[in-house]
Amino acid sequence: MQNVIQHNNLSQPVYDRLKKMIQKGELAPGQKLVQERLATALGVSRTPLLKALQMLEHEMIVESIPRRGMYVREISLQEMIDVYDCREAIESTAVKLVIERATDTELSKLKEIFEPFAKTQHIHAGKYRKADEKFHDMIVELSKNPVLQKMSSVSDIYKLVYQYGLIRPPEETMIEHALIIKAILNRDLESADRALRNHISLSRQKLAQRQQDKSSLV
Amino acid sequence: MQNVIQHNNLSQPVYDRLKKMIQKGELAPGQKLVQERLATALGVSRTPLLKALQMLEHEMIVESIPRRGMYVREISLQEMIDVYDCREAIESTAVKLVIERATDTELSKLKEIFEPFAKTQHIHAGKYRKADEKFHDMIVELSKNPVLQKMSSVSDIYKLVYQYGLIRPPEETMIEHALIIKAILNRDLESADRALRNHISLSRQKLAQRQQDKSSLV
DNA sequence: AATTCTATTTTTGAATACAAAATACATTAT
DNA sequence: ATAATGTATTTTGTATTCAAAAATAGAATT
Incomplete structure (x- = not known):
């Protein structure tokens, strides 16, 4: 267990990576983004991930369904x-x-x-x-x-x-x-x-x- | 110390309240929003407050200066x-x-x-x-x-x-x-x-x- | 008196902990 | 077999903890 806390804007690179992954279809429309799993995969905690997801939510790239989770939006x-x-x-x-x-x-x-x-x-x-x-x-x-x-x-x-x-x-x-x-x-x-x-x-x-x-x- | 965790969307009401406070000038343009203090005043923790602030940031009502804090934006x-x-x-x-x-x-x-x-x-x-x-x-x-x-x-x-x-x-x-x-x-x-x-x-x-x-x- | 340096406190950004809601699963009843 | 119910697990939303950076205050120096 590493006990190092990063303080230099982890959410920005996470945002960039997620956006690219969605654009490339690596994260497919409709797919649920399980926070803990995704955070671990990206090597960060849920906190900066959540911030990145919120940014993407504003751009209508992902959507949050309260108490259900975050999903890659399907654009009709x-x-x-x-x-x-x-x-x-x-x-x-x-x-x-x-x-x-x-x-x-x-x-x-x-x-x-x-x-x-x-x-x-x-x-x-x-x-x-x-x-x-x-x-x-x-x-x-x-x-x-x-x-x-x-x-x-x-x-x-x-x-x-x-x-x-x-x-x-x-x-x-x-x-x-x-x-x-x-x-x-x-x-x-x-x-x-x-x-x-x-x-x-x-x-x-x-x-x-x-x-x-x-x-x-x- | 109360040990009760709310799970029902605290950030939305916090967002509403903050937006009104800024519109009324109770939080003045240029003013720094110290998170811990504001969260306590609103009766929540920093987590839902931060989410509300991010929403306001997206609307250009507040701005985040990295590692400095959140400020009520002055609109020139x-x-x-x-x-x-x-x-x-x-x-x-x-x-x-x-x-x-x-x-x-x-x-x-x-x-x-x-x-x-x-x-x-x-x-x-x-x-x-x-x-x-x-x-x-x-x-x-x-x-x-x-x-x-x-x-x-x-x-x-x-x-x-x-x-x-x-x-x-x-x-x-x-x-x-x-x-x-x-x-x-x-x-x-x-x-x-x-x-x-x-x-x-x-x-x-x-x-x-x-x-x-x-x-x-x- | 003004300025620089240092110690202390405050505050942020991230990690973690925790309780409730949602989901998955198994068991029982129909 | 299918539906319904209760239980275990997962996941979310929030609270808390923690380390580093920034701000502040105070001392030392000019």
Whole structure:
């Protein structure tokens, strides 16, 4: 029995690890997270684990059922559609602020994200998804609105949409990304807003279509 | 020393009490919240208190400075302006969904909120503020989008704007509320969106004006 | 009088202990 | 065999303990 108490923020690394494990599916949706067992597996006590789980709960990645336990949340298709409405709200506002507040140097970083894909013929799906996430993250970051950033973390679960497979081919979204970036670089708010809303809205519509298909099966 | 352990969600009532205490200013912005002392005062141990504080941290009402402690957050004028941008994002999306999803019965409840003030000549400031908050809460609630609702809780700190005094006279906002409600009842998305954005935007501009005034004093 | 250093106290973050609720399991009754 | 009941085990929510870091107070020095 080791009698050493750590004092340096154990919950943060635990949070990071859990989040990755859930994103990778190592902890499956619906799965119960037994605290003592999980804590031992991660080499900490229940205290920092619980703090990490609470953070994930705020992001709607896990859910706590009182006196029952913590579970990895299952994100339904309907909820994912709701998430896309949230992303449109967040990012549309973010884009407005980016155009107001970001420097040209900062804007150029947005552009760089998709440059590797412009050259190549075949787009690596995994790398493109990462770039896509980075693009949307950066828009929120460059908004320089801390409250918006915090709110954004709640709808970050959109990143779990891959559970429903590929929503739209990269070739399609690539063009839309280019349009958004171009408008932002020109600091053309109206075009940027329109392009961004269109981009998110199209994906949401794809999800809604699947929802339709599913319910019409019954 | 009582040897009784409660098992029924102590953190929720603690959260409620703390939130009210902060809203009333009983716990002042900037004030340090010493855990042991506060826990004793509330009749619980540090464990449920800490959980409550984490919830408040997520809503940006308190902040944790690692290894230093928990503090009641001071919300600057600039941040409040940022909050209003967030509210516009949230509520604009909410209104869209309300028009899509809410029943006529539900919409009628929106209307009822301000009815007491239509009759009276003099508007009771405190009661009007409560009604105002209820109105905005209800829009988010009737959106029936759980993710949006969760996000909304983060920018709920707009309710602390009264710390900066009265932003606009009730007579002014009353008219705007009426316009928003009318458009929602008609399920006229375009008008509702325009009215709502105008309403929030005007308040934000007032705050921005104060920010200007303040910085030009220097 | 101001500043630096040191000893003491306080407070935080983590680990552990503990009681009640939830679950699993076996036994009995139907 | 299935349902119902009682018992043992597990797990949660809270309380407590503990060690390290931070804050404080006091002494020593400039």
